[in-house]
Every structure is written in C-alpha cells, then in structure tokens.
Amino acid sequence: MRGLAISQQSGQWNSQTGQLDRRTLLHKRYHIQRVIGQGGMGAVYQAKDVKRQTVCAIKEMSLSMVPAHERQQAIQNFKIEAKMLWGLNHPNLPAFTGFFSEGQRYYMVMEYVDGSTLEELLERNGSPFSERRVLGWARQLCDVLEYLHTQNPPIIFRDMKPGNIMLTRNGRIKLIDFGIARFFRSSSSQDTQLLGTPGFAPPEQYGRTQTDERSDIYSLAITLFQMLTNTLSESGFGLKEVRLINPQISISVAHALEKAAALDPGERYSSVSEFRRALLGAGTFxxxxxxxxxxxxxxxxxxxxxxxxxxxxxxxxxxxxxxxxxxxxxxxxxxxxxxxxxxxxxxxxxxxxxxxxxxxxxxxxxxxxxxxxxxxxxxxxxxxxxxxxxxxxxxxxxxRKQTTPILVSPRMLDFGTVYPGISAPMVITISGNQGLMVSGRVQTNEAWLKLDQTEFDGMVTRISVRLDSTDLHDSMHYTGVIFIIPDGEGTQKEVEVMVEADIVGFTLTPPRGRRGKTIGADLDDDDDDDDDDELTMGTMTPFSPMSQTQIAASALTDVDIGLAPKKTPDSEYKIKYGQPGLIGLNGGWNPIKVSPRQQTWLHRALALIASFMSASLIYTLVSQLPQVQHRQPIPPEPWFIAVLVCIAPVATIGASLVNHSTPWSLRDAIDRACTGMASAFTVLVLVRVLWQIVLNSKQPMLQLVALLLVTAIGASLGTTVTISEYINYGMSWAMAKFYWVTIIGITVVGGMLGFLLTLGLASLWGTIIAILVGAGIGSALIWRVDYLMKQNAVNAQNAP
Structure with missing residues (x-):
C-alpha cells in the first residue's frame, strides 16, 4: 500500500532522494520507516511522528538534479504546494501538518493515506471498471474539485490523473500531489509552464492561454475515460465516439465525457457542478x-x-x-x-x-x-x-398537520472539527408548507458564515453554507445563527438555524538547530530568497485595527515555524496540561472545563490581578528604603511621588505577562508596552486629580489602593491587542495629518499629566521627575508609532 505518490515528471529517478534508511530521524521528530514512492525530483516516505505517536507521510524534494537556474522555481513550487495544503480542509484531501528543510532538501509532512492509486488498481484489474463504480469515484472527485475551485482565489489542480488519486481501504478518494497546482488569478493572461502529464493535460496547459476550472474538468474527464476503457485517447487531445471503445458506457455518460474533454475550453462545462449533473444524469432531470x-x-x-x-x-x-x-x-x-x-x-x-x-x-x-x-x-x-x-x-x-407557512431543514448545522480555511458546504432547505410559494431573506451577523445566496423565492430553495475559519481563534468552539426571514407582514416570525463548529489550529514549533529550517503558514509564493536562506515570509502588518487573521500573521513575523495540529500533544502530560507557557484560553490546561466566554473573562481577571500585584510591589519596595523606614510612602508624604511615577510602567509589565501574544514577539511586546503605559498613566493621573479635588489628602490608604486598582485596569486594557491597535491607529492618523503638532502636543500633554500627578505633594525634585516620566511615556508612544509608520512605508515600496 502506498501513502502518497509523486509524479515522475522528468522521466528519470532522482538517485539523491529516497535514500533515507530506517535509522534516520528527520527534524528530531520523524522516524523514517520505508520509501513508498519516488519521482524525478523527490520521494515519499512512510514515517512515524515520535512526538504524536502517529504514522505520517513525508514528501522529500532534493535540488541535486535541478539546474542552478531552475532551483529557485523548484523551491517556489514546493512552497506553493505547502501553502495551498495548509489552508485546505476536505475529506478528499490529505491533511497537511508541517514543512521544513534540512540542508539542500525540503520536506512536507502530511497525513498517511493507506491505500492504492487508481493507476495501480487499473493495472491490477487489467480491464475497465464498471460504470457504476467509476461514477462513485467521480462523485467524490467532483466534490473535491468543486471545493478547490470555490476557494478565494480558486485553486486549479492541473494534474488530475489516476496516479494522483488514491483509494483508501474504506473506499474514500484522496486527491494527492499538488506539485503543479496554482492559485487562479483573473488578471493574468498566461500562467502556464510546460507541466502536467501528457494525455491528461488539456491543450491550453501547453499553450499561451491561462488555465482555469475548465482545465481540471478536462483532465477529470480523461481520467474517468481511462478508468472506463483502460486506454487513452489515440488523438492525444479530446474524446470522440467514446461508446465505440466501450459500448457498456451509457449514452449520457459518454456525452458528458466528450463535452467535458472538448478542445476549446468554451465548449466544455463551465463548472464542476454542471459537469457533475450531466455525468451523474441518472439522478438529474x-x-x-x-x-x-x-x-x-x-x-x-x-x-x-x-x-x-x-x-x-x-x-x-x-x-x-x-x-x-x-x-x-x-x-x-x-x-x-x-x-x-x-x-x-x-x-x-x-x-x-x-x-x-x-x-x-x-x-x-x-x-x-x-x-x-x-x-x-x-x-x-x-x-x-x-x-x-x-x-x-x-x-x-x-x-399531516402543518401549522407553519415555511419549513426549514435542518435547524442545526454542525460543521464539527474545522481546520483553518474554508470548509466544505452544508445545505439548508427552505420550502413552503404543503407546496406554498415562499419568499424572503437569509442573513447572518457572523462574518465567518458564507451564504451562496441571501434571498429565497419558490416552493423549494437550497442555501449552501460554508464556514470561513481564517479569522477565528483556534482551539475554540463557535456558535452562530442564520436567520430565515419570510416576506410579508403578519407572516411567520423569522426562523433561526443554529451553526456550531470547533476550530482546530496549528502548533507553532520553533526550529531546532541551524541546519533544520521549518516553514509554516508564512509560505510566500512570491519570495526571491536564495537557496541558503530560510523560506519564510516576513508578514507586513497593516497599521490599522486588525482582524484576528492579521493579528496572528503579525505574531509570525521573522519566526520560522512548523505546523502540527494543536490537539495532538506529544506526551500524556501535554494531553492533560497543554503546551508549556499556555493558559486555557490559548490551548493550555483547562482543569475546570469552563466555556470559551468564561475563559475570556478569567483571562482578563488574571491580567488585572497580575498588573495590580506588580504595581503593589512598588509600594512595598519604596516603603523598605532607609530614607522612609519611619514614614509610610502615602500622601501627603513626598515619597509618595516615587510610588506614583513607577506604578504605571510596572503595572504594564505585569499585564503584559498575561496579555502577551502566542508565540511571543518583540515587536508586539513593544507595541503593547507603549500603549499600556500610556493608558495606565493617563487613568492614574485623572483619578489622582479627581481624588485631590473631592477628598484632598483624606483617606490616604484608600487613595493608594484606588490608584493601584485603576492603574492596573488601565494597564490591562492598554495591553490587549484590540485597544493597543486602536490607540496606535489613532496616533498614526493624527501624525499623518499633523505630524509635528502631534509630536509636540503629546509630549507636552505627557509632561502636564506628570505635573498634575504631584498635586498636593511638596517636592520640587519629585515634581520634575514626574514631569519627565510623563513626557517620556508620551515620547515613547510617539516614537513607536513613527517607527511603525516608516516601516510600513518601506514595506509598501518594496511590495511587488
């Protein structure tokens, strides 16, 4: 049985691949077991993931037989394949779990598929398969092609053939080897290289026109034709008189294959769904x-x-x-x-x-x-x-007793476990009670739910629903609602369809050692790095309020990562306690089994407590100084100024320990430190001034506790990703409009806040220090925003 296949595009084996023996441990994790396939540029191994204790397939690419001027393109193709697989989630596609390099070789880790290719089955059978059996495979192939073509942008497989289709032991089809697949770009007039398999690739794949969905339809038709006849077209391109070769093929199937394999793309079916209906015509009117x-x-x-x-x-x-x-x-x-x-x-x-x-x-x-x-x-x-x-x-x-004019089925869509990307569709059927004509609107307030239509009008309407999880947090359960709203006054109230899904992310694993470079979600198909450089993309974060996807992308900047399903820990302890350094909200130990909403509030409470305790430490340290051993540093003592000027920065540090990004990023830490100190210092001064106006210096201990608490709240809010980004966005907008006015104004305001902080405390040096600290916090925020604006400008100029 084979776990994966590699097409032999060059017509010769690469003697430098497929040589790893059973003692090899790749990337300190994957124990090679055997070679299960070999081609012109690489090989595929069956391996055991010693961390997850699972069997996987590892695809190897070597540059040893690739000419120097073609190496960059070979690396790019390999990266594109990994990038495509990373965002896909479909039962007819192998799951992609990692991508790394060692020396001059590049490796892709995928699900091990226990089965045989259709090419092997056809050779073993020695004769054509029955139409019923082939159409069963065709139904699954149409499903996966339609899924690929509905991605944004659409993915064109470009190498459909029996050798790239595996049949598992339980009868499921798996489409493998995305080596020459590509993202469709509507603005391109030509995208083809001389790639593909002769006999299966359409004419345009060898010419000067762009391949699109119809190219995959052509290759699928030729593939099905071979399975039905055990032969290929003698003319080289297209299909004619299919039933002359095998009279057992039904007329409708023969016509569908001939039309799908037309030489002119315009004469083929325009979509896979249209081809599916024509091909499986026994159930189509x-x-x-x-x-x-x-x-x-x-x-x-x-x-x-x-x-x-x-x-x-x-x-x-x-x-x-x-x-x-x-x-x-x-x-x-x-x-x-x-x-x-x-x-x-x-x-x-x-x-x-x-x-x-x-x-x-x-x-x-x-x-x-x-x-x-x-x-x-x-x-x-x-x-x-x-x-x-x-x-x-x-x-x-x-x-039957029917009381409602509109019937909706099902009332619950459960997508189950979903990986990042766009899911396979689920269908809602809307019909009128006993044949009534019904019309209305379909809407949802959830951006991650994608509807193929937002209106219905007729006796029966089917709404296709997909789940786009690219902007969602991983390791969390999501619930949404789709509203079916009938037209007309006095009609039935809106019908709610509940949607549930569990989002599974990928573990971010840093590389180990200089020789082993790990590539993950930041694979960029436009990189021009040298062969010796790490294949990573420094993701430029737009300087505006970001979506969750952009936030996650910024955390990956300049970090080489690998991908593995987050719900596959490498030991029984990680199964129970999660990955080191994580808390329940981020995929760590969740001993009390709280809901995601409760986890969010627990996370906020933990950040507030950490910030409050850190700020309280300043009071403890100042009170232990020899100069204040016989006096408490509380108002109206001048030493209270030392407590006030230090608690905002220290409270920010405490909050940042909880509100840090995963994985940790220096850029993100600096951003949140600047916004956290600014918000904490501002709230501290406002409450301090208000206290002086209302209570003067009364209740000094209560004033201390109140100031510590509000400072902790300000620091906790300022270090959250949403508040931090909005503060930076507002500052960048102001600096873009009034550059010097903003710089001078923020610095002066910071100094004034420092002065107001010392109201009622008689200490000249303390007042000066407070003014400098306030101006320094304002200047730090200005400096950070200015740096990010200039960095984004440079990135924009260098962008292709």
Missing part, C-alpha cells in the same frame, strides 16, 4: 434552459416555474420514467395516474405539484378556471381520500 433537478421537490419547483414545458414532460411520460429511475415508485405511479386522468397539461402539472409538495402548491403563471378546479378536485379525490395528504410536505400520502 434537465429542462431546456439548463435548470436541473436532482430530487422530486426540485423537479416540482421547476415544473411550477415552467408549466408549459413540464406539461409536455408529464404527457410524454418522461417525468414518470425519471421517478422510476431514481427509485421513487410511489411518485412514479402518481405521475402515471395523473397522465391517464388529466387531459389538460397545465392542470396535470398542478396536480403533480400537489402530490409532491402538498395541496397548497400552485403554478406561478397559471390561473385555472372553476371547471378545471373542480375536475382536478375530482382527480385528487380519486388518488387521495384527503387532499391534504403529503409526503415530505405532500409526498407521504397520509394526513
């Missing part, structure tokens, strides 16, 4: 305008929209035959009964709608006469004693 139905409810909705055409289909027995093909014999008998009793085509169509959807179903463009209504009523009574009978809202042929 197609109207003349191209609208298609795959269920009786969808067919009834199309009949209501196009009643004249539907009347012909009923009269000719086509609907009856289709229902028989999909196994719905009950409805097939009903259609035959309607065809025999009702000579009026439109009346027959409406009768069919009522059988499928319920007695409330009506045509959209047809108003029957009273005589026709009476005739149909008699026909209905002949077929059903009770016209309110329904089966799935009209089709069960038994009486």
């Amino acid at each position: 197609v109207f003349e305008n191209g609208d298609q139905a795959t269920t009786p409810e969808e067919l009834a909705d199309l009949c209501a929209r196009y009643p004249e055409e539907a009347g012909d289909y009923i009269a000719d027995g086509e609907i009856e035959s289709w229902l028989q093909e999909i196994g719905d014999t009950t409805l097939a008998r009903a259609a035959r009964h309607i065809r025999a009793l009702d000579d009026e085509p439109l009346a027959a169509v409406e009768q069919f709608l009522q059988v499928v959807l319920g007695p409330n179903a009506r045509l959209r463009t047809y108003a029957p006469s009273q005589n026709q209504l009476g005739a149909r009523s008699n026909h209905a009574n002949t077929m059903n004693p009770d016209p309110a009978t329904a089966r799935n809202g009209g089709r069960n042929w038994f009486t």
